[in-house]
Amino acid sequence: MTPLFISVLLAAMCLECRAQKDNVLQAKGEETAAAGGTVTLGCLYNSSFPSGNYLFWYKQDGNNSPKFILSRVSGDDGNTAAEFKERFSSTLDSSIRSVPLKIQKLQLSDSAVYYCALQPTVTGNTKTLYKNLWSKDNRILHNIH
Numbered sequence: 001m002t003p004l005f006i007s008v009l010l011a012a013m014c015l016e017c018r019a020q021k022d023n024v025l026q027a028k029g030e031e032t033a034a035a036g037g038t039v040t041l042g043c044l045y046n047s048s049f050p051s052g053n054y055l056f057w058y059k060q061d062g063n064n065s066p067k068f069i070l071s072r073v074s075g076d077d078g079n080t081a082a083e084f085k086e087r088f089s090s091t092l093d094s095s096i097r098s099v100p101l102k103i104q105k106l107q108l109s110d111s112a113v114y115y116c117a118l119q120p121t122v123t124g125n126t127k128t129l130y131k132n133l134w135s136k137d138n139r140i141l142h143n144i145h
Contacts, residue, residue, distance in 0.1 A: 021046060022047050026043050045118050054073050069081055073092065
């Protein structure tokens with residue numbers, strides 16, 4: 001029997017970037033893993049704030065709106081949405097500016113676009129949203145302003 005493979009597309013979001021100093025980077029454009037396995041989606045960030053950074057992960061599948069997965073704050077466990085608590089986790093490491101998302105016991109329904117975002121997020125944001133979609137060889141596929 002052929003194993004099911006799950007594919008996720010990573011999309012970095014830089015929301016209300018302050019002179020492009022505050023941003024996130026998801027270098028890998030796509031991850032593929034077998035159902036039942038584990039995958040870790042990387043997210044590095046730059047911030048003009050030395051501490052108190054808020055990082056968020058969202059999942060978007062199909063034509064649905066992005067769904068909040070979790071948030072992490074420097075020096076805090078943060079918050080995880082109830083439906084994701086069992087299999088999704090993340091730890092904010094401010095020393096290397098990283099907030100990877102770990103998904104365990106992968107299911108076919110985990111195939112989606114995953115967004116890493118640095119505060120402030122879309123809520124209450126009246127400024128331009130920047131989104132880069134990356135290809136497998138790290139070329140920008142789309143740059144939407």
